[in-house]
Amino acid sequence: MGHWLERNIVEPGKLPLLLALAAFVLTFVITRVITRLIRAGKGPFGNVKAGGLHIHHVVPGVVLVVIGGFGAVAGGRQGFGAALAAVVFGVGAGLVLDEFALILHLDDVYWTEQGRQSVEVVVITAAMVGLLLAGFSPFGVNDISADELQDRGAVIANVVANFFFSLVALSKGKARLAIFGAVVPFVGLVGAVRxxxxxxxxxxxxxxxxxxxxxxxxxxxxxxxxxxxxxxxxxxxxxxxxxxxxxxxxxxxxx
Structure with missing residues (x-):
């Protein structure tokens, strides 16, 4: 496990992406737990207000996304700074997308039918980032044999084909098949031909x-x-x- 992590995550420079994804998913889960406790009137939590104004958590989320994004650009892809910027960005993105429906409708629709769009966007985002994280890269890894390079090339060709079929499935209104088709072979093809x-x-x-x-x-x-x-x-x-x-x-x- 440690050897695989070193060769496929650390060495290609994907560790910040892994940290950002973990922070993103964990922030979303924690945020949903807290908001559901607030809604049920349980626990020590409550809505944040300033001068009678309800401060939605999308506000600190935007601030953290800006800080983490500019920090990642300034700090490069390696080192503690890149890891910290990735975590900050992931936390901010989790807070922002948890209220995606609020931004889309410009209204507090968090606990309405329209609020389900936030959950869908979070799931889609996590799936796509997971795809980027799990994808094999034929470049950026040292000491790759010819056979391994060929295998990685075949994997990337398969991913490109799946991505094409997923785009067709998406244009046909089959969003879920498109998402899973980018990861699972032939799922996108099913959505593309139906x-x-x-x-x-x-x-x-x-x-x-x-x-x-x-x-x-x-x-x-x-x-x-x-x-x-x-x-x-x-x-x-x-x-x-x-x-x-x-x-x-x-x-x-x-x-």
């Missing part, structure tokens, strides 16, 4: 003159959502907490 979801860029471009394909796509999307929507919502609730239920509409003249 029918596009209604409303996706691919469907808007290629399905207007094909009513049969459009109808098949709508029917498949309906059955897919009916089969997997509940599981997806359960997983999101487990990670980020259940959103608030909207207030029931009241008839005029009734209280």
């Amino acid at each position: 029918l596009a979801r209604p409303g996706s860029p691919w469907a808007r471009r290629f399905y207007p003159g094909r009513p049969r394909a459009r109808a098949r796509a709508e029917l498949r999307a309906y059955h897919h959502d009916r089969r997997w929507a509940r599981l997806s919502r359960t997983l999101q609730d487990w990670i980020g907490g259940k959103p608030d239920r909207p207030e029931p509409a009241r008839l005029p003249g009734r209280r």
Whole structure:
């Protein structure tokens, strides 16, 4: 394990990326735990306020991202400074993306249905950074044999092909298949060859003159959502907490 870590993480200069990813995921988990305790009225935590203004944690997150980003640029890729900058950046990114939905909607939608977008963005970001971290690099590692270089080249060619199929799957509105397809072979290919979801860029471009394909796509999307929507919502609730239920509409003249 130590030899693999040295050759594939430390020697290619990926240690700051590993530290940033670990800090990012840990910050998100801790932040969600704290916010759920605040929501439930448990523990010693509470909302941060200054002069009656609620300070969202995206604010210190932005500050930490700026500090960590400029620190990484100034400190290079090696040494304690690079490691510290990576941790600071990861913590800041975790705080910012935990409130991504708030930034997107310019409203406090943290515990609403729109707030689920923050969880989705965090999961996607962690998956993509993990892909960068786990990817093999044929350059930047010393003493590579010809066979090992060939193997690494084959791996990179496979990754490039998977990435291409994942882009096609993404254009067809299959975000999850696109994400996993960038990591798992043939998953992106499955998403690339299947029918596009209604409303996706691919469907808007290629399905207007094909009513049969459009109808098949709508029917498949309906059955897919009916089969997997509940599981997806359960997983999101487990990670980020259940959103608030909207207030029931009241008839005029009734209280």
